[in-house]
Amino acid sequence: MSTTAAGELGSAPQLLPPAGRPPAAGRRRPSPPVLLAGAVLVGLLLLLPLAFLILEAVQYGFSALRPLLFRSLTATLLWNTVSLTVVVTALCAVIGTVAAWFVERTELPGRRFWAVLVVVPVGIPDFVTSFGWKSIFPSLGGFGGATLVMTLAVYPLVYLPVAASLRNADPAQEEVARSLGLGRLRAFLRVTLPQIRVALLGGCLLVGLVMLAEYGAFEILGFRTFTTEIYTEFLSGFNAPAACALSLVLVVLSLFLLTGEGLARGRGRPSRTGALAARIPRPYRLGRSRLPVLAGFLALVGLALGVPVGAIVYWILHGGSSTLPSASIVSAAAHTVFYGIGAGLLATLAALPVAILSVRYPGRVSLILERSNYLVLAMPGLVIALALTYFTERYAAGFLYQSSTMLIVAYAIMFFPLALVAVRTSVAQAPASLEEVGRSLGRSRLEVLWRLTVPLAAPGLAAAFSLVFLEAVTELTATLVLIPTGAHTLATQFWSFQTNISYGQAAPYAGLMILIAAVPSYVLGRWFDRLPSRAIVSG
Amino acid sequence: MAQGTDRRRTRLVSRSCCYGLALALLGCLLASCGGSSSSSNTITLYNGQHEQTTDALVARFEKLTGITVKVRSDDEEVFASQINAEGSNSPADVLFTENSPPLEYLQEKGRLAPVARSTLARTPARYNSPTGHWVGVSSRVSVLVYNTALIPNSQLPTSIMQLADPKWKGKLALAPGETDFQPIVTSVARSYGDAAALRWLQGLKANAGSSHTYPDNETLVDQVNRGQVAIGIINQYYWYRERAQVGQSGVHSAIAHLAARDPGYVIDVSGAAVLKSSDHQAAGQKLLAFLVSAQGQQIIADTDSFEYPIASGVSTAEPETPLDKLQPNPINIAALGDGATAVALLQKAQLL
Numbered sequence: 001m002s003t004t005a006a007g008e009l010g011s012a013p014q015l016l017p018p019a020g021r022p023p024a025a026g027r028r029r030p031s032p033p034v035l036l037a038g039a040v041l042v043g044l045l046l047l048l049p050l051a052f053l054i055l056e057a058v059q060y061g062f063s064a065l066r067p068l069l070f071r072s073l074t075a076t077l078l079w080n081t082v083s084l085t086v087v088v089t090a091l092c093a094v095i096g097t098v099a100a101w102f103v104e105r106t107e108l109p110g111r112r113f114w115a116v117l118v119v120v121p122v123g124i125p126d127f128v129t130s131f132g133w134k135s136i137f138p139s140l141g142g143f144g145g146a147t148l149v150m151t152l153a154v155y156p157l158v159y160l161p162v163a164a165s166l167r168n169a170d171p172a173q174e175e176v177a178r179s180l181g182l183g184r185l186r187a188f189l190r191v192t193l194p195q196i197r198v199a200l201l202g203g204c205l206l207v208g209l210v211m212l213a214e215y216g217a218f219e220i221l222g223f224r225t226f227t228t229e230i231y232t233e234f235l236s237g238f239n240a241p242a243a244c245a246l247s248l249v250l251v252v253l254s255l256f257l258l259t260g261e262g263l264a265r266g267r268g269r270p271s272r273t274g275a276l277a278a279r280i281p282r283p284y285r286l287g288r289s290r291l292p293v294l295a296g297f298l299a300l301v302g303l304a305l306g307v308p309v310g311a312i313v314y315w316i317l318h319g320g321s322s323t324l325p326s327a328s329i330v331s332a333a334a335h336t337v338f339y340g341i342g343a344g345l346l347a348t349l350a351a352l353p354v355a356i357l358s359v360r361y362p363g364r365v366s367l368i369l370e371r372s373n374y375l376v377l378a379m380p381g382l383v384i385a386l387a388l389t390y391f392t393e394r395y396a397a398g399f400l401y402q403s404s405t406m407l408i409v410a411y412a413i414m415f416f417p418l419a420l421v422a423v424r425t426s427v428a429q430a431p432a433s434l435e436e437v438g439r440s441l442g443r444s445r446l447e448v449l450w451r452l453t454v455p456l457a458a459p460g461l462a463a464a465f466s467l468v469f470l471e472a473v474t475e476l477t478a479t480l481v482l483i484p485t486g487a488h489t490l491a492t493q494f495w496s497f498q499t500n501i502s503y504g505q506a507a508p509y510a511g512l513m514i515l516i517a518a519v520p521s522y523v524l525g526r527w528f529d530r531l532p533s534r535a536i537v538s539g
Numbered sequence: 540m541a542q543g544t545d546r547r548r549t550r551l552v553s554r555s556c557c558y559g560l561a562l563a564l565l566g567c568l569l570a571s572c573g574g575s576s577s578s579s580n581t582i583t584l585y586n587g588q589h590e591q592t593t594d595a596l597v598a599r600f601e602k603l604t605g606i607t608v609k610v611r612s613d614d615e616e617v618f619a620s621q622i623n624a625e626g627s628n629s630p631a632d633v634l635f636t637e638n639s640p641p642l643e644y645l646q647e648k649g650r651l652a653p654v655a656r657s658t659l660a661r662t663p664a665r666y667n668s669p670t671g672h673w674v675g676v677s678s679r680v681s682v683l684v685y686n687t688a689l690i691p692n693s694q695l696p697t698s699i700m701q702l703a704d705p706k707w708k709g710k711l712a713l714a715p716g717e718t719d720f721q722p723i724v725t726s727v728a729r730s731y732g733d734a735a736a737l738r739w740l741q742g743l744k745a746n747a748g749s750s751h752t753y754p755d756n757e758t759l760v761d762q763v764n765r766g767q768v769a770i771g772i773i774n775q776y777y778w779y780r781e782r783a784q785v786g787q788s789g790v791h792s793a794i795a796h797l798a799a800r801d802p803g804y805v806i807d808v809s810g811a812a813v814l815k816s817s818d819h820q821a822a823g824q825k826l827l828a829f830l831v832s833a834q835g836q837q838i839i840a841d842t843d844s845f846e847y848p849i850a851s852g853v854s855t856a857e858p859e860t861p862l863d864k865l866q867p868n869p870i871n872i873a874a875l876g877d878g879a880t881a882v883a884l885l886q887k888a889q890l891l
Contacts, residue, residue, distance in 0.1 A: 073889040138767060219754045232716045232891055236882060238644045240620040389624045398628040481621055485583055485609040496590060496612065499757055502784060
């Protein structure tokens with residue numbers, strides 16, 4: 001920590017505004033037009049599904065919608081959806097934060113190993129997790145079953161941003177608090193928690209939005225929510241307009257979530273004390289609590305990973321008559337990976353201007369541009385696919401329709417919010433002062449962006465890519481509509497066997513999906529140990 | 540000292556990002572170029588039918604005619620919405636469905652082209668589109684499925700109406716979201732009126748409860764076979780597929796027909812149509828003609844779809860009750876329509 005460039009910069013704080021905060025607070029700088037144009041373009045693309053929903057709902061008419069909307073079933077479904085979302089989000093917040101803290105801040109034996117295993121469940125499709133549980137416990141279902149399965153399937157969405165945030169947060173504050181006599185728990189609650197608050201809230205927001213749009217898992221568990229009802233409308237009445245109108249209710253629910261998260265997030269931003277002087281925190285010793293903590297991790301991973309994987313292995317071994325079409329599984333895997341990589345890159349790239357704009361140039365415009373993008377996560381995949389179908393066929397003569405490009409764009413739209421949360425978090429933590437220095441040395445904005453901001457935010461970009469990749473690998477309903485004719489993904493093949501109760505034939509596809517998902521999770525876990533950003537600031 | 544490596548690392552990161560992006564974009568371009576070729580000898584089939592059967596049919600057709608068929612499989616109801624959203628640019632040439640309502644729906648929307656008369660003549664007229672816009676290809680019949688350990692044969696209901704009786708509470712399995720269930724609802728409504736049909740549905744809902752309401756018939760049959768629930772209503776082929784799946788030793792269930800002409804005793808027709816927007820009308824019509832030819836029908840009889848072939852006089856060894864021995868409620872295709880009546884009733888009963 002002695003004579004690095006960062007150390008010298010940090011020792012001249014009077015020249016530099018505090019990190020992570022827009023310099024010259026109070027005076028608002030105009031947003032660079034390139035960034036603004038990029039963000040607006042992304043925003044418009046993401047509003048397409050919403051435009052489609054409104055078009056269809058208007059066409060259906062309120063008088064036709066009223067009997068569908070105002071009946072006791074709606075109340076039941078709303079209650080199911082809302083209560084489940086609240087409970088699962090709360091559980092994920094606790095599990096994700098606790099797990100992240102132990103992995104990042106303690107001398108947990110096998111840290112790296114756990115850091116990977118804890119993330120992998122996010123790559124297991126929710127419908128595979130519920131399939132695993134259901135095939136072992138056929139009577140599982142209802143609120144309890146849905147809570148259990150969904151919590152285990154989505155808690156990594158909290159874990160990932162919180163872990164990234166803990167890594168980047170300045171440990172000095174916590175150490176000061178500890179040295180002033182605060183206990184571990186109180187130091188965590190009063191110092192660390194505020195530091196990771198933005199990441200935690202972002203993660204919770206993702207969980208909430210994902211819960212609103214979840215379909216496959218609830219279908220298997222027989223738990224009815226607003227989204228399963230929307231699919232039922234689609235699938236049994238050719239009633240796309242009615243389904244779209246019902247989807248608008250989901251949009252309203254997600255607006256509540258967004259507003260709530262926005263209010264809770266407030267104006268606070270994470271910052272470091274001594275500008276750039278973050279260090280590797282000294283990990284806490286676990287001492288006697290080592291065994292119980294290890295047992296906790298074992299239980300979490302066992303339930304979230306062991307059960308679905310165990311079920312898959314069981315069905316591969318005992319699946320009955322299954323003639324496995326080996327050629328198709330290889331091609332399905334190749335397609336899956338290709339689409340996933342494309343979607344991950346595209347979404348991450350698209351998230352950059354939006355994130356930078358919202359962090360570095362805060363204002364009403366950038367706020368609206370950022371927040372409106374989250375709405376898309378609560379919309380059922382089928383709606384987004386049909387919206388793209390509608391617009392390309394009606395206004396672009398079917399250009400790229402059912403091509404891999406279109407599918408990748410659809411994935412990028414659907415999972416854009418995941419990329420945005422991850423990118424935003426890490427851009428917020430990258431010190432703005434370094435960019436100012438870059439600018440003062442005569443570099444252009446774009447050059448600074450590319451040479452400084454992007455590498456500084458690299459862990460967040462990697463996390464964004466991985467999250468989108470993982471979700472894209474498991475997507476089903478939009479895939480079926482937009483995939484090039486003749487191509488298959490692992491998810492579509494799994495689903496077509498699973499719905500035929502051909503568990504033995506479905507299982508290898510699920511197994512391969514998990515293996516593929518494990519790769520980015522592993523890379524993600526390992527890469528965190530060698531962050532360029534931390535290397536730069538700590539030397 | 541660490542500075543140099545840091546800088547190198549930073550550069551490495553941005554450079555590899557660069558290459559990755561370039562590669563991905565190139566890949567996208569290449570892939571989309573490859574995907575959009577469509578020659579006059581290639582048609583696209585939107586397939587809502589059993590995939591293996593369709594694959595077998597298509598393979599034979601390609602061999603016979605030299606026409607390449609690109610197959611997309613999805614839920615037939617999604618296809619109906621999708622074709623509607625695609626409008627006049629739809630890439631689909633032919634749609635093949637498990638049930639008549641999606642075809643009737645698209646016919647009402649004016650999306651289907653008339654089928655060649657010679658093709659329609661292969662199938663008994665009662666199984667074809669009343670307006671000649673699609674041809675019936677195969678059929679299924681609704682039956683009771685029951686767990687043989689839980690219900691003795693002698694206590695089986697003879698009418699679908701009896702299943703609403705409270706004595707079946709906790710024993711009845713229901714998959715109200717299945718398209719196959721709608722013809723039964725329509726049939727009951729036509730026999731007894733909408734009000735009685737609604738009361739009947741409410742009875743079924745109460746008997747099945749939330750624990751025995753299933754998303755699809757495959758799950759329903761499986762749950763009955765495992766003894767999780769006693770009895771349900773399905774189309775016969777689901778049970779045969781379950782039997783093929785679990786093997787004879789794993790079968791703990793059986794199917795039974797309802798009394799002759801009972802409103803729950805309904806024949807469902809699977810059909811195919813050429814889209815009006817298709818640029819390959821002739822090739823599409825050829826595929827339709829093949830589906831109802833003796834060769835096509837024999838493939839349906841031989842594969843494990845367990846549906847009844849209905850055209851060109853082909854019959855099947857399984858299901859055991861031959862098609863001409865069935866005594867269904869004589870409700871016709873036009874009366875089944877696009878299923879709107881059934882859907883409205885199911886929504887009123889809050890089953891949808």
